[in-house]
Amino acid sequence: MADIQTIVVLTGAGISAESGLATFRGPEGLWEGRRVEEICTPEALFADRELVLDFYDQRRRALATVEPNAGHRALAWLDQHWPGELLIVTQNVDDLHERAGAQRVLHMHGELLSALCSACGARGGFAGDMIGGPRCAVCGQDALRPDIVFFGEMPYEMERIEALLTRADLFVSIGTSGAVYPAAGFVQGARQAGADTLELNLEPSAGSHHFHETRIGPASVLVPAWVEELIAEG
Ligand code: APR
Secondary structure, three states: OOOOOOOEEOOOHHHHHHOOOOOOOOOOOOOOOOOHHHOOOOOHHHHOOOHHHHHHHHHHHHHOOOOHHHHHHHHHHHHHHHOOOEOOOOOOOOHHHHHHOOOOEEEEOOOEEEEEEEEOOEEEEEOOOOOOOOOOOOHHHHOOEEEEEOOOOOOHHHHHHHHHHHOEEEEEEOOOOOOOHHHHHHHHHHHOOEEEEEEEEEEOOOOOHOOOOEEEEEHHHHHHHHEEEEEEEE
8 A cells, every 4th residue: 555645544333342342233232122223313312311311321431441452552553653644533432542542533423421412502521420410511401411423413523524535545444334324435435535445343344345455353453453564564
């Protein structure tokens, strides 16, 4: 891969799996017998607010018990040393990329450690539980919800991501099943715009055939090996 300047990395739940956070669509991906597509929706929040808040309260608590793994650390190292343009677009709502030391991170599906006020739209850092938690500090309403992009809502910063994909030299997808759009379509956009495309995943994803290359294995092994290779080639 010659002459790489601009790199877009897409990460999904698979990169955090070895840290101990459950993926969404694996055998342990169900939550109280329900599919995430039934819980993570504006309709579910309206119909059963406690159920939805509890789902995310539990995930926020789990964050305190886990640490970044070798996959996060390798990406953070790359972020700190890559002289060209680089963006880690993550579908993950955990903060493990940042805790590993990465800075060029975009959370397209939002963040567990952020709250959004359904009443006034204010957002800000949040720790603790939302059930029985505080009111909005800006408008005073009891209307805080997780700052998470639910199914049916628009992911964050799509224009910025799409602009970068059109000038990417390399697009790398790590630990994502390719089941959820628009992220699942990034590979096609990047490839059409001329990027080399590489998938690192435990199994071939739904869109594996769109990639120039797919490597199968755990992110904690594949990501450090790829970063090393990239630096050696550069
Ligand atoms: N290393 C690499 N890949 C792994 C590992 C691992 N250790 N463990 C699991 N995987 C792979 C699985 O094989 C699967 O293909 O990671 C992928 C995880 O897929 P999903 O659970 O569907 O997670 P993700 O693709 O991030 O989901 C996308 O769906 O529910 C929504 O908003 C949520 O951001 C999430 C989106």
